[in-house]
Amino acid sequence: MKTTHPSRPFSLSLAALLGLATLSANAIEYTTGFETDLGGWSVIKGASYFNWARWTGGTHSGHTGPASAHEGSYYLYLEASRNHPARTAYLQSRDYPGSIQTVSFHYHMYGAHMGELALEGLDGGSWTTLWAATGQQHFSHGASWTRKEINLSGRTIQKIRFKGTTINNQKSSQYRGDMAIDYVLVTTSEPKSPPTALWSKSDAGRDIYYAHGNVGIGDNQPEADLAILGNLxxxxxxxxxxxxxxxxxxxxxxxxxxxxxxxxxxxxxxxxxxxxxxxxxxxxxxxxxxxxxxxxxxxxxxSDLLSVQTGAEVDALLVDKSGNVGIGTENPAVKLDVAGGIRVGAETVCDAKREGTIRYSDESDEVEFCNGSAWSRVEG
Known part of the structure; x- marks a missing residue:
């Protein structure tokens, strides 16, 4: 019998109806796919060294476990061996600097002797169950993994752990209970720390900042890969x-x-x-x-908006402040100014969206243009 245990009383809201979680503007994501290692998670071994194992392909036992990972090649699973009493193992996260807002993961629970998979959170010094599923949830090796997302916004949980528990497999035939997890995504409300300028000019306000992977010039809270406040x-x-x-x-x-x-x-x-x-x-x-x-x-x-030079300091590509593009010239006079030859390929589609397109026809050995519906020869 399949049962699912919610972590909190059910409450109906617009966000719940839409399946959305409300995230702060400063939310930071931590993803773990277990492709190379545990990705910062820690295995807490249970009795007799029973613990989560990183694996690829199907598990050791027949009629249980997934056929492959949900994402990439690797996943984590618990091997449910026969002739053993119920056992428990934990996979524990790091201590996140900010409160956890959402947790999502994929799980696979195929096997007639499946135990319980639970997610717990450290809340106020004690572990509390956030979600749990008991019994067989999938019915074949190749069944699609199930994605679960849990909204923890409004709570102060900064650490979580997966708890896997097998059933009492005292009989030699009771071994089909290999449960698995993959691709864990944790979103936190970690506040952005004040950025530190890696390099700065003497003029106030013209520092270069690096913050959370973004670079800001004159902007100490860059929200894009490159954010510039001021004129080039x-x-x-x-x-x-x-x-x-x-x-x-x-x-x-x-x-x-x-x-x-x-x-x-x-x-x-x-x-x-x-x-x-x-x-x-x-x-x-x-x-x-x-x-x-x-x-x-x-x-x-x-300045020009973009300038790419060769090793001989010759302008290869330039976009000036008026939006003109120059190739091989530093002073483009029109929208596209090319110093040299242009090679035009054999375009096939001509429609209203491509009106004005120029192509070279291999059939006629002539340059043609699209008038919005058909290709016409460029008259000399």
């Missing part, structure tokens, strides 16, 4: 000079016409201006007077 900038070639209260900027060794255009931002010292006009490589005009002036200074402007 690059130094102009040469040095500039501007008098106090003046809008006219002169340069020495500068290349204003190649590096700037009207409307670009320009930082001189701690002040940021808009370029209103570029006369030549050494003269330009700002939109406002410089408050203190500058002499032999380096000016900064918006």
């Amino acid at each position: 900038s690059k130094p102009l070639t040469g040095h500039i000079a501007v008098a106090k209260g003046a809008t006219h900027v002169t340069g020495v060794g500068t290349r204003f016409t190649g590096e700037l255009a009207a409307g670009d931002s320009l930082r001189i010292g701690d002040s940021v201006f808009i370029v209103t006009g570029v006369a030549d490589d050494t003269n330009l005009t700002l939109d406002a007077p410089h408050p203190i002036g500058a002499l032999n200074a380096t000016a900064y402007t918006d």
Whole structure:
């Protein structure tokens, strides 16, 4: 007979109806698939060295246990041997820094002499049952593993353990009780610790931070792989000079016409201006007077969004601040500017979504374009 023991009284909520667990924004996940080791879990051996074993493929006994792992190649299981009294073994987690919000795992319980599999949590200094299943839950080696998710939000549990107990197998024929678990996912409400700058400039607020796998530039709580707070900038070639209260900027060794255009931002010292006009490589005009002036200074402007160079420092790929893409050129003038040849493949589909697509036809040996419904030859 199959029985399932809930850990707490049943309560109905919208989250329960939708099968969702409410997680905090700072939730952190810990996954264990047992592919290389126990993944931070500890085996607590029972009597006669009865314990959880890492395994691949089917178990030693016939008519019990899974045929393979749920995820990957390995899983953990308990071998239910014959001629033994009831025995118990534990698989215990680490102490998590934050309270556990959810626990999910996959289990397989095929065998006519199946015991009980339970999940327990350390709550207030004592272990309490969070979930349990007794008796055969699956009816073949190849039966799909069952996924179980338990919502522990609102509680203060920071450690859990799996408890496997066999039945009293005193008869020589009672051995079909190999239970197994795989792919355990624990989500905690562990708060993010204040990030530490791995490197920083002298200017306040321009530190580089590393926090939970994310990198932040000027952002000490990066939520993306790379989060940048502020403008990307690059130094102009040469040095500039501007008098106090003046809008006219002169340069020495500068290349204003190649590096700037009207409307670009320009930082001189701690002040940021808009370029209103570029006369030549050494003269330009700002939109406002410089408050203190500058002499032999380096000016900064918006950088390219992406630049990939070869070992010879030649631009292989560049995306400038206006969104133009250059391949083999550092000054793309249009959305795609290629210095060199372009190879076009033999596309086959032409529809409204691909209107304007260009292809090279192997059949006609001509360049063709898609007009939204059919391929047409490009007229020379």
